[in-house]
Amino acid sequence: VMVWLRRTTHYLFIVVVAVNSTLLTINAGDYIFYTDWAWTSFVVFSISQSTMLVVGAIYYMLFTGVPGTATYYATIMTIYTWVAKGAWFALGYPYDFVVTPVWIPSAMLLDLTYWATRRNKHAAIIIGGTLVGLSLPIFNMINLLLVRDPLEMAFKYPRPTLPPYMTPIEPQVGKFYNSPVALGSGAAAVLSVPIAALGAKLNTWTYRWMAA
DSSP states (O other), X not given: OHXXXXXXXXXXXXXXXXXHHHHHHHHTTTTTTSOTTHHHHHHHHHHHHHHHHHHHHHHHHHXXXXXXXXXXXXXXXXXXXXXXXXXXXXXXXXXXXXXXXXXXXXXXXXXHHHHHTTXXXXXXXXXXXXXXXXXXXXXXXXXXXXXXXXXXXXXXSOOTTOOGGGOOOOOOTTSSOSXXXXXXXXXXXXXXXXXXXXXXXXXXXXXXXXXX
């Protein structure tokens, strides 16, 4: 019974974190993939998505002890967001209105780190966490550049729940900083390491709680 309860607790946590990742995508910089407040939101989005990915992915990976699990977790997040795209499409929005973030390549780097260091947890936290934070903004900027005129989409199809003070504005590129990718990657790389450590610690706490 305890084994069943322990496994159920782990899987429930994994589902909860994956669902929260999808909700975070909706709230971080608007669901139009940070187009409303373009560059400032890109940095916020980079940090939030990197940390949310790494906490769930490293938790799941250390739970199974199998390299490749982080990629599987990122795939779950991606599928959830594609389902959410369908919900917006049903409301009358074009299907490319929501751009699904690119989580999988960053999760693959986390898996690769865990595998290359022979399942070293601390290396996964430090090196893997850094790689996730550095890579995710880069992949997502490439993703954003492939969208058909995202700012036009933001003006043409504003969110119905968007308050008046957050109506889309022209992005002030270069006003505060010249490279949102560099700032997002730097901040995310620093913050993803302690969040990865938290994910690893949650794994330990869950075992202790279930064994108590």
